[in-house]
Amino acid sequence: MSTDYKPSELLICLASRLMEDGSTAFIGTGVPMLAASLAQKTHAPSLVPVFEFGGTGAQLDKLPLAVGDMRTFHRAVAASGICDIMETSQRGFIEYGFLGGAQIDPYGNLNTTVIGPDHAHPKVRLPGSGGANDVASLCWRIIAIMRHDKHRFVERVDFNTSPGYIDGPGARERAGLPRGTGPYRVVTSLGVMGYDEATCRMKLLALNPGVTVEQVLDNTGFDLPVADELQVNPPPTDHELQLLREQIDPDGLYR
Amino acid sequence: MSSNKSSVPIVARGEAPLLQPIDIDGMRDHFRAKSKALVDKRMTEEQAIERFVHSGDYLGIELYGTVRCPMSLTRALVRSSVEGLRMAGQGVHEADLLIASGKFEAIDVTYIGQEVYGVSSVLRRAVESGQIKRVVEWSNGAISWRFKAAAMGVPFIPARVMLGSDTFKYSAAQAIQCPFTGQTICLLPALFLDVGMIHVSRADKYGNCQIDGVSGFAGEMARASKRLLISAEQIVDEDQIRERPDRTLIPYYMVDAVVEAPFGSWPGEMAGAYERDEEHYRMFVKATKSAEATQDYMRQWVYGLPDHAALLEKVGTQRLEALRIDRGDAS
Numbered sequence: 001m002s003t004d005y006k007p008s009e010l011l012i013c014l015a016s017r018l019m020e021d022g023s024t025a026f027i028g029t030g031v032p033m034l035a036a037s038l039a040q041k042t043h044a045p046s047l048v049p050v051f052e053f054g055g056t057g058a059q060l061d062k063l064p065l066a067v068g069d070m071r072t073f074h075r076a077v078a079a080s081g082i083c084d085i086m087e088t089s090q091r092g093f094i095e096y097g098f099l100g101g102a103q104i105d106p107y108g109n110l111n112t113t114v115i116g117p118d119h120a121h122p123k124v125r126l127p128g129s130g131g132a133n134d135v136a137s138l139c140w141r142i143i144a145i146m147r148h149d150k151h152r153f154v155e156r157v158d159f160n161t162s163p164g165y166i167d168g169p170g171a172r173e174r175a176g177l178p179r180g181t182g183p184y185r186v187v188t189s190l191g192v193m194g195y196d197e198a199t200c201r202m203k204l205l206a207l208n209p210g211v212t213v214e215q216v217l218d219n220t221g222f223d224l225p226v227a228d229e230l231q232v233n234p235p236p237t238d239h240e241l242q243l244l245r246e247q248i249d250p251d252g253l254y255r
Numbered sequence: 256m257s258s259n260k261s262s263v264p265i266v267a268r269g270e271a272p273l274l275q276p277i278d279i280d281g282m283r284d285h286f287r288a289k290s291k292a293l294v295d296k297r298m299t300e301e302q303a304i305e306r307f308v309h310s311g312d313y314l315g316i317e318l319y320g321t322v323r324c325p326m327s328l329t330r331a332l333v334r335s336s337v338e339g340l341r342m343a344g345q346g347v348h349e350a351d352l353l354i355a356s357g358k359f360e361a362i363d364v365t366y367i368g369q370e371v372y373g374v375s376s377v378l379r380r381a382v383e384s385g386q387i388k389r390v391v392e393w394s395n396g397a398i399s400w401r402f403k404a405a406a407m408g409v410p411f412i413p414a415r416v417m418l419g420s421d422t423f424k425y426s427a428a429q430a431i432q433c434p435f436t437g438q439t440i441c442l443l444p445a446l447f448l449d450v451g452m453i454h455v456s457r458a459d460k461y462g463n464c465q466i467d468g469v470s471g472f473a474g475e476m477a478r479a480s481k482r483l484l485i486s487a488e489q490i491v492d493e494d495q496i497r498e499r500p501d502r503t504l505i506p507y508y509m510v511d512a513v514v515e516a517p518f519g520s521w522p523g524e525m526a527g528a529y530e531r532d533e534e535h536y537r538m539f540v541k542a543t544k545s546a547e548a549t550q551d552y553m554r555q556w557v558y559g560l561p562d563h564a565a566l567l568e569k570v571g572t573q574r575l576e577a578l579r580i581d582r583g584d585a586s
Contacts, residue, residue: 030370067319068318068322073469080470082471089396090396127375138396
């Protein structure tokens with residue numbers, strides 16, 4: 001165990017540990033790419049990373065810089081196209097979907113489109129959905145990876161780009177989204193959140209090393225219940241850090 | 256808003272207008288009239304843009320980020336006199352150049368950003384200032400399936416995305432109760448393009464095209480395009496294409512122009528051929544943070560260069576060669 005690590009490195013390790021061996025994971029830009037690579041090199045050698053522009057089952061030797069680049073299909077089992085990947089997700093083959101966002105609300109709805117109340121005249125124009133709405137709609141379990149602060153953890157997202165539980169139990173199914181899908185975990189710089197089965201609202205499951213419950217609540221803009229058996233996430237191991245620094249991201253793009 | 260001609264119950268409607276009308280029979284007429292003759296379609300970027308792109312057109316460009324984007328065609332378009340364009344924005348680098356040129360009035364947007372380097376400052380300025388008059392939201396899956404519907408020659412395609420989201424609300428999609436299952440399903444309107452631009456690994460002079468690596472949405476978009484401009488890393492002999500017809504994604508009769516453009520995706524990458532020019536791209540991302548520096552970049556790297564050959568000369572052989580991938584090392 002190490003205490004000498006960056007917050008981003010902890011985030012990558014936590015996301016990586018959620019990636020199961022032998023599962024399929026839809027990988028978006030950034031932290032999920034590093035986490036998938038780390039998972040393949042540690043506990044999940046047969047993780048199948050899926051990238052939206054067609055890369056399936058790549059062996060992630062070099063860090064991809066874009067979801068369609070060569071590294072997303074390095075020694076992959078297939079290099080197809082976006083319709084194939086989205087249709088594969090729609091048929092139910094993709095277990096985990098990893099997403100980031102500028103805002104998240106208690107129901108796990110994510111905003112990557114605009115900040116501000118008026119879509120036609122936004123305060124900040126963000127990139128838009130990209131594949132995020134598709135991932136959030138079609139993968140079985142959605143894992144959001146976020147920096148944890150009050151501006152990001154809001155009672156209501158300014159724009160619901162990618163649906164979580166929308167406004168409560170049954171809302172996804174009523175909207176027409178596939179049954180049994182939805183938000184699963186939120187991995188942040190402060191801890192790991194899950195969702196209450198009865199209310200579909202976010203709750204705190206685990207703290208990152210050195211973080212207090214008060215710190216999490218102070219940085220969350222909505223009421224966040226705390227699990228009865230609150231866990232503490234183990235810090236990155238020396239092995240995880242070594243892999244990250246020497247093999248996965250030697251250029252330090254994410255440090 | 257159009258009247259509901261169907262007896263199938265509409266559950267929800269996106270509020271945004273269709274930026275491009277759906278005309279499935281018009282598309283059939285167009286393709287019937289389009290020449291299937293095996294003729295040499297080689298020309299320059301400037302000729303391709305001049306002949307086939309008109310002011311007011313709806314334009315689509317493949318692929319994404321800085322990967323296999325038709326950058327030489329994009330620069331020629333930026334330098335041309337056409338204006339008032341509409342676009343399906345599912346790119347990054349080429350979209351930034353086109354938006355910065357002020358040629359676009361309306362965008363069906365999915366994602367325009369710099370991936371690992373964050374948001375697109377060019378898009379931010381254009382949308383926040385109102386320079387782009389209309390922004391309609393879609394997901395990547397939705398836009399790709401809209402091309403697929405057009406490729407199928409049908410007016411829409413059903414899908415299980417965008418439902419329950421603001422992405423739906425600010426789109427032109429509709430949701431219905433499925434007449435077979437009773438479930439709510441999203442209907443994505445077909446997206447027919449006036450012009451499509453695609454950069455491929457190799458093509459012959461007639462326009463038969465092959466792509467190495469992921470095919471993105473090239474197959475669907477090519478089939479959704481009334482006029483299709485192809486740039487290719489390499490023009491190869493027809494025999495080489497015919498030896499491997501299983502590799503041909505786009506047959507010649509869809510294609511109007513074939514432009515030979517080595518390093519045609521620069522500063523982006525090309526699978527198996529060359530890497531992204533990271534140094535240049537970082538410089539571009541930094542420059543676009545201010546409107547003035549963006550226009551300086553545009554003057555230096557787009558407006559100030561007459562053609563693709565001049566660009567390659569400016570980048571320099573040594574730099575370009577350093578980006579090349581050894582064939583043995585290709586992904």
